[in-house]
Amino acid sequence: MSQHALLLVNLGSPESTSVSDVRRYLNQFLMDPYVIDLPWAVRRLLVSLILIARPKQSAAAYQEIWWDEGSPLVVISQQLTEAVRPLWKHGPVALAMRYGASELSIEQQVQQLQQQGVNEITLAPLYPQFADSTTTTAIKAFEDSVAKLKQPLTTHIVPAFYQHPLYIQALANSVKSALEQPFDHLLLSFHGLPERHLTKLDHSGHCLSNPNCCQTASDAVLEQCYRAQCYRTAQAFAEAAGLSPEQWSVSFQSRLGRAKWVEPYTEERFAELAQQGVKKLLVMSPAFVADCIETLEELGLRGREQFVEAGGEELVLLPCLNSQADWAAALTQICEQATLAKTI
Ligand SMILES: C=CC1=C(C)c2cc3[nH]c(cc4nc(cc5[nH]c(cc1n2)c(C)c5CCC(=O)O)C(CCC(=O)O)=C4C)c(C)c3C=C
Ligand SMILES: [Fe+2]
Numbered sequence: 001m002s003q004h005a006l007l008l009v010n011l012g013s014p015e016s017t018s019v020s021d022v023r024r025y026l027n028q029f030l031m032d033p034y035v036i037d038l039p040w041a042v043r044r045l046l047v048s049l050i051l052i053a054r055p056k057q058s059a060a061a062y063q064e065i066w067w068d069e070g071s072p073l074v075v076i077s078q079q080l081t082e083a084v085r086p087l088w089k090h091g092p093v094a095l096a097m098r099y100g101a102s103e104l105s106i107e108q109q110v111q112q113l114q115q116q117g118v119n120e121i122t123l124a125p126l127y128p129q130f131a132d133s134t135t136t137t138a139i140k141a142f143e144d145s146v147a148k149l150k151q152p153l154t155t156h157i158v159p160a161f162y163q164h165p166l167y168i169q170a171l172a173n174s175v176k177s178a179l180e181q182p183f184d185h186l187l188l189s190f191h192g193l194p195e196r197h198l199t200k201l202d203h204s205g206h207c208l209s210n211p212n213c214c215q216t217a218s219d220a221v222l223e224q225c226y227r228a229q230c231y232r233t234a235q236a237f238a239e240a241a242g243l244s245p246e247q248w249s250v251s252f253q254s255r256l257g258r259a260k261w262v263e264p265y266t267e268e269r270f271a272e273l274a275q276q277g278v279k280k281l282l283v284m285s286p287a288f289v290a291d292c293i294e295t296l297e298e299l300g301l302r303g304r305e306q307f308v309e310a311g312g313e314e315l316v317l318l319p320c321l322n323s324q325a326d327w328a329a330a331l332t333q334i335c336e337q338a339t340l341a342k343t344i
């Protein structure tokens with residue numbers, strides 16, 4: 001009987017919070033040419049410089065948010081996989097990580113699925129907005145793994161779902177009760193990206209050519225522009241949640257290195273909002289479907305301190321979609337629809 005698997009893939013975490021495990025993870029992650037898109041020798045030099053101080057800092061940050069069961073990102077992704085499993089009626093559901101945890105590597109998971117008798121796989125990169133540094137690298141690793149198999153497989157890829165109505169509705173449902181309480185402002189803080197990652201994909205010269213470029217992006221530009229997709233997510237979410245334009249804004253976090261990253265920067269928005277008199281700030285992170293170091297530590301711990309130091313009173317971090325039942329159902333439907341998409 002034919003078996004059609006669903007393979008969920010997320011970024012991955014270090015094996016533990018030890019400095020050496022974090023260094024190994026950062027090296028694997030940052031040496032990926034889709035993440036630091038420089039020639040190998042320059043990338044090697046830059047990553048070696050980053051690896052002097054960063055592993056110690058990041059290990060300390062991971063220690064603040066690590067759970068008894070392991071990395072929040074990995075544990076939550078496993079819980080989501082469990083929630084999706086009974087809903088996907090075509091075959092097994094598995095989870096892979098692009099970096100870190102070697103037993104969850106994309107290659108190993110693809111091999112195991114084939115050994116279980118699977119002859120068709122739908123790959124779902126768990127990134128709502130497209131970026132080479134997340135989506136493309138996951139797809140490439142998947143395609144390479146499939147190409148190594150002795151028997152051919154039919155494959156499908158779930159495209160970025162940044163404005164899919166089911167994702168947007170799940171986001172709106174997940175914060176509904178928080179938005180019913182009084183608050184001064186809602187900040188939607190997306191993971192940042194070096195500006196170069198946007199402009200190199202846009203051969204029309206539109207990206208970052210004017211302050212409103214993301215609002216006026218053509219369909220062709222939108223398809224590959226991470227920043228424009230983030231703004232589409234934010235706008236669609238605000239409409240679904242019934243927010244008025246002055247109640248919310250967008251920013252970008254997690255800048256690394258000296259290159260210019262997409263603006264506005266979350267850290268600067270914390271200070272601006274506090275100076276504008278915002279006392280109670282809600283923060284959500286629609287670029288992540290699972291809570292991770294970037295939400296729990298960067299926003300929930302360091303961000304809270306930055307906001308309060310700048311004069312704010314309360315920062316409430318709203319959880320990501322994680323493994324909520326309605327999100328698991330929405331994701332399953334999004335993946336079902338994608339099986340109609342192009343076959344490799
Ligand atoms: C050049 C560096 C980086 C790019 C480009 C980048 C893009 C990018 N990342 C995510 C999602 C996640 N990133 C996470 C952690 C993380 N990201 C970077 C660097 C870049 N990311 C680093 C160095 C780290 C490690 C933590 C740290 O030292 O700060 C995570 C969380 C992992 C975890 O274990 O919790 C996620 C998720 C997206 C969506 C993205 C591009 C849009
Ligand atoms: Fe990142």
Ligand SMILES: [Fe+2]
Pocket residue numbers: 198206207208213214217225226227228
């Ligand atoms: Fe753009």
